[in-house]
Amino acid sequence: MTNDALKQTLQLHRLEGLCRFSPEQIAILLHATRLGEDALALALLPLARQKAQVPVSGFRVGAIAIGGSGHWYLGANMETGGLPLNSALHAEQAAIGHAALFDEHHIEKIIVSASPCGHCRQFMHELNQDSLMLVLPDDHFMLDELLPHAFGPADLGQSCGMLNSPIGSLGQQNDQQPTAQDLACLAAQAEANASYAPYSHNRAGVALLLDNGHICRGRYLENAAFNPSLGPMQLALSQLFLQGYGADQIRRAFIVEASADVQQYDAAARLLGQLSAVTLDRLVL
Ligand SMILES: [Zn+2]
Incomplete structure (x- = not known):
């Protein structure tokens, strides 16, 4: 499917400009495009890539995290001019962080336009899941294939993962509550x-x-x-x-x-x- 045809489909169903898709919206797109799930996600990657902020590299990366709830979350890389390179956010991190903000507890798949760097492989390992599939334009891998003999949460005594740790209680133990209207x-x-x-x-x-x-x-x-x-x-x-x-x-x-x-x-x-x-x-x- 061409980018233009996908854009027309998104416009037809009033889904253009979104950075997150519900299971119902995905069902509409799968039906309208007659694509399989991976092919649709790969076709949507340019939408994510165009959100990238790349004043340093000019290298746009898009990613989609498919959550256990069936929602799809877009992510894009973000660089900030004037700061060291390690202030950059990678597309896979943006997509997983996006899913975290909507209280996903499990990621089914990550679809990404370029092979994940070592930094992102390590970041994804913090999900502490039994498995995670990575779908690339021409191939797919399980995370443990890309990060063998990994160091992770278990090595530091953590049994939970990035998306399923206990909720904290900041602000409930003392009188320093922020004003209710704020x-x-x-x-x-x-x-x-x-x-x-x-x-x-x-x-x-x-x-x-x-x-x-x-x-x-x-x-x-x-x-x-x-x-x-x-x-x-x-x-x-x-x-x-x-x-x-x-x-x-x-x-x-x-x-x-x-x-x-x-x-x-x-x-x-x-x-x-x-x-x-x-x-x-x-x-x-
Ligand atoms: Zn990366």
Whole structure:
């Protein structure tokens, strides 16, 4: 199926511009395109790729995470000019982080336009699932084929995975509750509680309040190998771009994080500061 034919199909069913598809929407597209699931996902990758932010490399990567609920989540790589290369977010991370924000507990498949780098293989290993299939344009693999003899959560005594760790209770143990009317701050707190920080215990969440009242959210997703950890601001900004917004629409920004030896605020403020003049408000609980 050509890109133009797919675009027409999406327009016909009022599905253009989406970065997330429900099982019902996928059923409509499978029927309309007569494609199989993998072929449809590969055909949708250009939609993800066009959301990429690549001021450094110019190399766009798109990914789709298919969650256990049947929802499909798009992801794209995101680079930030002016910052070191390790501030970049990879497409697979963006797609899995996207699924995490919608409380998926299992990923069935990752569809990606280029072979996953070692960083992403390590990041995906933190899902701590029995198996994970990776679908590429011309091939498919199981994650353990691409990452044999892996180091992961079990080596650090963790039995849960990135999408199924216990919910935290930040903000419920003391009087430092954010004001009830501040929905964005409450959203950041909720994301901090839902974040995954088994190694540092630095639960953290970010919320970006936009000029139209919409809130883009991000949560911290930690990794046993530390470096592939996904920061809450990275995920919130990835959501901003995936949803079709721009950094100039950010009006308020909040980070809520746990008091721990590791802190997210400086890195998050530096990342936000490259894209927006808005001050990052911080709440440590
Ligand atoms: Zn990667």
